Amino acid sequence: MRLISFAASAKTLLQKTSLQKSSVSCLFFEKIISRTMSDQPRWKIYVTRRLLPEALDLLKEKCDIEIWDHDNVVPRDELLKRIAGKEGMLCQLTEKINKELLDAAGPSLRVVSSMSVGYDHVELQQLKERNVLLGNTPGVLTDATAELTVALLLTTSRRLVEGTHHVKNGTWGSWKATWMCGPGLSGSTVGLVGFGRIGQAIGQRLKPFGVKRFLYCGHTPKPEAPMLPAEFVSQDELLQQSDFVVVCCALTPETRGMFNSAVFKKMKKSAVFINTSRGAVVNQEDLVEALESGTIALAGLDVTTPEPLPVDHPLLKLTNCVVLPHIGSATLETRTAMAMLSAENLLTALEGKPMPAQVKL
Numbered sequence: 001m002r003l004i005s006f007a008a009s010a011k012t013l014l015q016k017t018s019l020q021k022s023s024v025s026c027l028f029f030e031k032i033i034s035r036t037m038s039d040q041p042r043w044k045i046y047v048t049r050r051l052l053p054e055a056l057d058l059l060k061e062k063c064d065i066e067i068w069d070h071d072n073v074v075p076r077d078e079l080l081k082r083i084a085g086k087e088g089m090l091c092q093l094t095e096k097i098n099k100e101l102l103d104a105a106g107p108s109l110r111v112v113s114s115m116s117v118g119y120d121h122v123e124l125q126q127l128k129e130r131n132v133l134l135g136n137t138p139g140v141l142t143d144a145t146a147e148l149t150v151a152l153l154l155t156t157s158r159r160l161v162e163g164t165h166h167v168k169n170g171t172w173g174s175w176k177a178t179w180m181c182g183p184g185l186s187g188s189t190v191g192l193v194g195f196g197r198i199g200q201a202i203g204q205r206l207k208p209f210g211v212k213r214f215l216y217c218g219h220t221p222k223p224e225a226p227m228l229p230a231e232f233v234s235q236d237e238l239l240q241q242s243d244f245v246v247v248c249c250a251l252t253p254e255t256r257g258m259f260n261s262a263v264f265k266k267m268k269k270s271a272v273f274i275n276t277s278r279g280a281v282v283n284q285e286d287l288v289e290a291l292e293s294g295t296i297a298l299a300g301l302d303v304t305t306p307e308p309l310p311v312d313h314p315l316l317k318l319t320n321c322v323v324l325p326h327i328g329s330a331t332l333e334t335r336t337a338m339a340m341l342s343a344e345n346l347l348t349a350l351e352g353k354p355m356p357a358q359v360k361l
Contacts, residue, residue, distance in 0.1 A: 135345030
């Protein structure tokens with residue numbers, strides 16, 4: 001920092017004094033400035049997955065990068081080995097940021113930047129104890145996730161996957177009055193479990209379909225609710241009255257496993273259950289039982305536990321359940337924005353500046 005300050009002072013002096021007239025003096029100060037700028041340290045960082053070129057180029061300007069240059073998850077032993085001595089880390093949801101990893105990184109680690117909105121893969125207390133900063137990517141994937149949620153809801157309720165299978169399997173017969181019928185949105189009640197950015201965006205996209213009522217539950221009423229409008233109700237009231245129950249809350253100790261057998265029994269037998277938040281908010285064994293027994297009618301999931309879901313999992317054998325491979329944010333524009341924000345979080349924190357999106361520890 002002293003060298004940079006000296007270089008800046010030298011440049012100002014060069015501009016404001018008679019030294020401008022002396023080519024020898026100009027050359028002297030230009031050499032000092034050039035050498036000082038080239039001597040700035042480059043931060044050592046580790047990137048846990050192949051990154052979009054735009055974000056990688058941004059990091060290369062100021063960092064020496066080690067990267068797991070693959071689309072698949074970095075093996076844990078490889079990660080623990082490579083993170084040692086790094087000052088920054090850009091990771092995904094798949095990397096568990098815990099005591100083991102932080103011990104392997106050592107005291108040099110200053111910043112963890114996660115290319116995700118959620119940070120349930122991070123042990124926050126461990127970061128706090130070591131004064132390691134954490135960045136995430138809220139906001140940039142709101143639209144994409146809301147769009148995918150609406151698509152999944154329609155796919156599930158109108159039984160599109162099931163219908164496609166009938167076409168492909170040759171079991172598409174003559175027209176029947178009640179064949180392949182599912183619930184419509186017009187005149188329905190939609191319950192949003194979680195009414196943050198994504199919940200609100202889902203509601204705005206569903207509104208033109210003629211939804212009669214929007215309900216939401218949470219700790220406190222949201223000031224944005226009248227804009228939809230949406231009614232703040234208890235969780236039980238939401239479950240009992242909603243035709244569509246859409247989960248878009250964060251995964252916390254409070255919400256982990258909250259959708260269990262007891263909760264499904266409070267829902268309408270005709271209810272459609274949609275989850276695009278985190279797989280762990282659902283007890284999947286109880287969901288299988290609820291779908292098989294007719295406790296609820298249909299389910300659509302973009303998130304599961306584990307991911308990927310084993311091909312022999314009972315959920316995949318049900319005709320009244322649609323499972324997607326966690327593609328809520330999967331638009332090129334969104335993934336690019338997420339990568340760029342992750343890179344910017346990392347760089348600004350290493351520079352000692354406030355992150356564009358920093359998690360409070």
